[in-house]
Amino acid sequence: MAKRSFLIPGVDKRLLIKDSIKTMPDVTRRRFIAGGASLGALTLLTGCDVVDSSSAEEMLKQVSKFNDAVQAFIFNPDALAPTFPESAITKPFPFNAYYDLDDAPDVDGKDWKLEVRGLVDNKKSWTLDELYQLPQVTQVTRHICVEGWSAIGSWTGTPLRDFLKLIGADTRAKYVWFQCADKDGYNSPLDMRSALHPQTQMTFKYANEILPRAYGFPMKIRVPTKLGFKNPKYVVSMEVTNDYKGGYWEDQGYNSFSGS
Amino acid sequence: MASLTVTDEQIRATPAKVIQPAWVRVMHWINAFAMILMILSGWQIYNASPLFGFSFPREYTLGGWLGGGLLWHFAAMWLLMINGLAYLVTGFATGRFAKKLLPITASGVLHDVRAALTFKLGHDDLTVYNYVQRLLYAGIIVVGVLIVLSGLAMWKPVQLYYLVMLFGDYPTARYVHFFCMAAICAFLVIHVLLALLVPKSLRAMIIGR
Numbered sequence: 001m002a003k004r005s006f007l008i009p010g011v012d013k014r015l016l017i018k019d020s021i022k023t024m025p026d027v028t029r030r031r032f033i034a035g036g037a038s039l040g041a042l043t044l045l046t047g048c049d050v051v052d053s054s055s056a057e058e059m060l061k062q063v064s065k066f067n068d069a070v071q072a073f074i075f076n077p078d079a080l081a082p083t084f085p086e087s088a089i090t091k092p093f094p095f096n097a098y099y100d101l102d103d104a105p106d107v108d109g110k111d112w113k114l115e116v117r118g119l120v121d122n123k124k125s126w127t128l129d130e131l132y133q134l135p136q137v138t139q140v141t142r143h144i145c146v147e148g149w150s151a152i153g154s155w156t157g158t159p160l161r162d163f164l165k166l167i168g169a170d171t172r173a174k175y176v177w178f179q180c181a182d183k184d185g186y187n188s189p190l191d192m193r194s195a196l197h198p199q200t201q202m203t204f205k206y207a208n209e210i211l212p213r214a215y216g217f218p219m220k221i222r223v224p225t226k227l228g229f230k231n232p233k234y235v236v237s238m239e240v241t242n243d244y245k246g247g248y249w250e251d252q253g254y255n256s257f258s259g260s
Numbered sequence: 261m262a263s264l265t266v267t268d269e270q271i272r273a274t275p276a277k278v279i280q281p282a283w284v285r286v287m288h289w290i291n292a293f294a295m296i297l298m299i300l301s302g303w304q305i306y307n308a309s310p311l312f313g314f315s316f317p318r319e320y321t322l323g324g325w326l327g328g329g330l331l332w333h334f335a336a337m338w339l340l341m342i343n344g345l346a347y348l349v350t351g352f353a354t355g356r357f358a359k360k361l362l363p364i365t366a367s368g369v370l371h372d373v374r375a376a377l378t379f380k381l382g383h384d385d386l387t388v389y390n391y392v393q394r395l396l397y398a399g400i401i402v403v404g405v406l407i408v409l410s411g412l413a414m415w416k417p418v419q420l421y422y423l424v425m426l427f428g429d430y431p432t433a434r435y436v437h438f439f440c441m442a443a444i445c446a447f448l449v450i451h452v453l454l455a456l457l458v459p460k461s462l463r464a465m466i467i468g469r
Contacts (some may be wrong), residue, residue: 033460059340060328063335079419138270142430147309147326150430224416253327255334 009057064255071257077193080259083161083237084140089149089207093143095214096228097182105181109218115237120176121168128218132204134158134166139199141224143231146254155222156205161196169240171196177245178221181234188232188247190223194259227258279386279464283350288465290343295444297322297336302331302441309440344404347383351401360389360397369395383458400447407440 095101113125114221138156164171180186192199203222204211211217216233223231229249239245250256280288284399301323303316308326323329332397349438351357389397413423413433427433455462463469 060331060335063338064331067334071416074416076419079418079421082421082424142417144430145309146330148305148311148414148434151311249327253331255330260416 004104007185013195041064050174064253066255067255071259072193074259075193075225075234075259077197077250079225080106081199084142084152086140086154088152089154093153093206093215094149094150096145097233101214103183104213105183107181107215107218107234109258112218112236114181114219114235116167116239117237118239118241119170119173120164120240122166124167124221128204131158131202131219134163136204137201138205139201139222139224140210141199141222142209143224144260145228145230146249146258154207155201155203155220156202156208157201157219159198160200160202160218160221161198163202164240173240175244177239178232178235179237180232181236182248183189184248186232186234186248187245189245189256190221190226190230191257191259194223194225197225199225225259227254227260230258277387278468280468282468285346285465285468286354287343287350290339291347292344294336294340295448297332298340299441299445300337301329301332305333306438309437334415342407344408347406348401357398357401361394364391364398366396383461386461386464388443396447396450398446403440403443407437407444410434410437410440425449 013219061079070199095104097104099121109128113127116133117125117127136156136158138154140152140154142150142152160176161171164176169176171192174192175189176192177189178187180188191202203216203234204218206212206215211220219235220233221231221235244256247256279287300321304321304323305326306317307318307321308329315384321329325334330407372381372391377389381390381392409423410427410433412420414430414437417424417430424433427436454466
């Protein structure tokens with residue numbers, strides 16, 4: 001180890017050391033400034049508005065697709081949505097749509113037929129009377145809206161999986177795609193595992209009364225394991241398909257799986 | 261006669277004591293970034309169906325509309341959760357939590373609060389947290405865990421039903437999530453204010469010393 005002598009005649013050793021230390025650069029202070037500058041430089045160099053750029057939008061879309069996959073992975077088809085006693089039902093149950101009740105589809109039940117398309121053996125259309133003949137169950141579950149609010153309601157109808165079996169649907173297909181009578185053509189894809197969930201229902205009644213116009217007459221698909229926008233109302237057709245056909249809200253950016 | 265000699269090692273500025281190790285600094289700033297994204301996008305989501313009689317100003321929300329806010333929220337959550345989990349594991353495994361945040365005693369907190377309010381609380385040794393710091397840092401970790409758990413409960417109320425039960429029901433989980441956000445915002449204001457009042461603490465969180 002090299003040792004240097006700093007002895008200078010006539011100079012106070014301690015003061016010399018003190019003074020020389022003062023002239024030394026403050027390493028820590030320099031690093032602090034350099035660190036701060038590089039952080040700022042980083043945002044300048046990338047040259048993009050982190051929040052509104054199209055690259056951010058693209059990134060968010062990719063993450064949302066990744067989230068679809070994660071949700072499908074953790075989805076347990078046997079996990080049941082909690083059910084509630086009738087006393088827990090929210091009254092009045094809110095009407096909710098992207099239009100006013102006056103603009104809701106006014107479907108004539110006598111003319112209406114449910115069209116069945118895609119990967120099914122029997123593509124016959126179903127009248128409301130024919131559908132009413134199918135066995136029905138009632139369940140009281142919580143409807144959770146993508147907006148955050150929730151309400152408990154009572155829905156009665158036929159389990160969708162029973163109907164899919166009845167029409168000979170290929171349940172290995174990826175989606176059941178619903179088209180609705182809403183203005184602007186509401187539609188929504190439902191992944192097959194959610195479609196086959198025991199609580200997923202073709203709903204014909206609310207609170208034991210024929211489904212009123214506000215809640216989707218003549219038929220709503222009630223999926224208690226999905227957010228509200230994936231519970232289509234005023235359904236006019238269903239298609240069993242392997243193609244992802246998008247949906248009214250899904251195309252605008254709501255996460256497609258949106259399952260609970 | 262004593263000769264005054266200095267070794268080469270001593271001539272080079274001896275490195276200052278590390279106050280914040282690199283992993284703490286990296287995770288702190290990742291968390292700060294993720295937290296801001298989560299709060300601003302969360303305000304956007306809140307505005308779609310406000311719990312109380314107010315909305316957050318649009319200028320302070322992220323995403324442009326509910327759908328955009330949700331995309332940001334469910335993207336930034338990965339950053340927040342993975343970073344937060346790594347922080348918790350490292351904090352416990354290295355013994356940092358036990359060493360820095362414990363013990364927290366009522367008398368210690370009272371003493372330091374009184375000292376702080378009379379501007380007598382010293383910050384000479386940044387490696388030792390005072391009792392107010394210990395309480396706030398430990399508290400905000402608990403709030404961080406709660407806000408993630410209540411968020412997960414709302415995201416997967418069927419799959420993670422036991423989490424919903426932990427909070428009572430779905431609407432309650434929403435309120436818990438909101439109040440945790442409010443607590444984090446309050447913490448953030450105090451935290452940033454104090455960091456600016458004691459700039460060397462901010463320096464330590466950036467360069468470590």
